[in-house]
Amino acid sequence: xxxxxxxxxxxxxxxxxxxxxQCNYTVSPFSNLRWYKQDTGRGPVSLTIMTFSENTKSNGRxxxxxxxxxKQSSLHITASQLSDSAxxxxxxxxxxxxxxxxxxxxxxxxx
Amino acid sequence: xGGITQSPKYLFRKEGQNVTxxxxxxxxxxxxxxxxxxxxxxxxxxxxxQIVNDFQKGDIAEGYSVSREKKESFPLTVTSAQKNPTAFYxxxxxxxxxxxxxxxxxxxxxxxx
Numbered sequence: 445x446x447x448x449x450x451x452x453x454x455x456x457x458x459x460x461x462x463x464x465x466q467c468n469y470t471v472s473p474f475s476n477l478r479w480y481k482q483d484t485g486r487g488p489v490s491l492t493i494m495t496f497s498e499n500t501k502s503n504g505r506x507x508x509x510x511x512x513x514x515k516q517s518s519l520h521i522t523a524s525q526l527s528d529s530a531x532x533x534x535x536x537x538x539x540x541x542x543x544x545x546x547x548x549x550x551x552x553x554x555x
Numbered sequence: 556x557g558g559i560t561q562s563p564k565y566l567f568r569k570e571g572q573n574v575t576x577x578x579x580x581x582x583x584x585x586x587x588x589x590x591x592x593x594x595x596x597x598x599x600x601x602x603x604x605q606i607v608n609d610f611q612k613g614d615i616a617e618g619y620s621v622s623r624e625k626k627e628s629f630p631l632t633v634t635s636a637q638k639n640p641t642a643f644y645x646x647x648x649x650x651x652x653x654x655x656x657x658x659x660x661x662x663x664x665x666x667x668x
Contacts, residue, residue, distance in 0.1 A: 487659025
């Protein structure tokens with residue numbers, strides 16, 4: 445069964461610190477992978493997209509990595525800010541353009 | 556402003572009543588989706604539509620109905636047959652094709668009282 449597992453479920457860090465969120469997937473065949481940021485009570489917004497051949501992609505302080513061999517992706521946030529507090533969701537597209545969503549990691553940044 | 560609009564933001568419904576959630580987009584997207592989000596779970600697909608006058612069931616379509624009479628609009632009706640309707644509902648739209656970004660509305664929080 446196609447699945448996307450994210451860890452940790454929740455994470456609390458101090459403002460200014462770095463953190464890394466993990467996404468493991470069993471989707472096959474794989475098309476591409478996106479990370480979304482969802483603020484509480486709002487719709488998700490796309491941060492990055494990665495295709496099969498890409499290893500790393502950055503969007504400001506956000507850097508996503510992809511290892512298609514081990515079926516793992518990570519999202520690294522550098523120099524965290526209070527506005528980074530949100531849920532981060534990994535979604536994998538299969539070859540039929542269907543989206544398989546992870547449950548998300550809830551990130552809380554404390555001052 | 557281009558975007559996707561859901562209304563209302565909060566909705567309360569009595570048990571046994573049907574209720575319709577609105578979703579409108581002016582992005583000229585062909586594809587539209589309805590998702591349900593529950594705490595600690597990933598988004599689950601209720602219905603999707605790739606073209607006007609056509610829609611497909613998602614993973615949890617039971618107790619829901621949709622229509623797609625216009626490209627811009629994809630309303631979702633939560634019927635009394637839906638056993639546990641209290642949830643956060645998200646509407647999205649996208650250009651057709653692999654990996655294209657889904658743009659989301661702000662969501663409607665439905666509470667059954």
